[in-house]
Amino acid sequence: MLKIAIIAGTNRPNALNPQVVDWVAQQLAARGGIEAEIVRFDDFDLPVLDEPIPAGAHMYQNDHTKAWGAKLAEFDGYIFVTPEYNHSVPGGLKNALDxxxxxxxxxxxxxxxxxxxxxxxxxxxxxxxxxxxRVAVVRDQTSFSIFTDFTDGQFAPQEVSVQPFASMIDDMVLWGEALVGAREKRAAMTDA
Incomplete structure (x- = not known):
């Protein structure tokens, strides 16, 4: 069983994000074979990036970074639920990923x-x-319009918007299972 984190992509007050995150969690619960958990970066009190050494060195100095990293390490995969702000990802999400x-x-x-x-x-x-x-992002994604998939501020997705979700999850399971083996091989190479 794959363990998947549903990453809430914004901590903006009054955002639509919690509704979409909850929908994703409901879809995964109905599917079975996946253990899903909602993860919010704002629960880790991450200030604007304050680590003195780049993340790739894995030499974290701050407790908030260590806690955030430990939480993310628990999972085999991730579903990022992100709005578009100014033609990109929200600044808080980018900061958390950095x-x-x-x-x-x-x-x-x-x-x-x-x-x-x-x-x-x-x-x-x-x-x-x-x-x-080095994340394998599956091809299919699920995209919602604030004009057609929300009604009076409530998430009400159109069937055409929902359709890619099933194939996205199918590919995530396929790749996720294969990548468990890849991580094991990588660990063996590192230990050798």
Missing amino acids: YVSLEFNHKVAGIVNYGADKGVRAAEHLRLILANS
């Missing part, structure tokens, strides 16, 4: 994005950020 790197190595991710243009630019930027941490 803190860590190795915890993501050789794991799988899916993206659920939303915005005026369905949040596609945020998703594309997120793919580039995650590639630097």
Whole structure:
């Protein structure tokens, strides 16, 4: 059973994000075979990046970084639920991702994005950020429009928007299971 973190992509007050995050959690619970947990970076009180050494060195100095990294290390994969702010990912999400790197190595991710243009630019930027941490981001993503998938501020996704979610999860399971073996091989190479 894969352990998947559902990463809430913003901590903005009154954001639509919690509704989409909850929908993702409900979809995963109905599927079975996946253990999912909602993870919010704001629960870790991460200030603007304050680590003196780049994340790739894995030499964290601050307790908040160590706690954030330890939480992320628990998972086999991640679903990022991100809005699009100013044609990119929210600053808080980018800051949280800048803190860590190795915890993501050789794991799988899916993206659920939303915005005026369905949040596609945020998703594309997120793919580039995650590639630097050796994350295998699956091709299919789930994209929602704030104009057609929300009604009076309430998440009410259209069927056409929901359809890619199932294939995204199928690919995540396939890649996630394969990457467990890849991480084991990588660990054996490092120990040798």
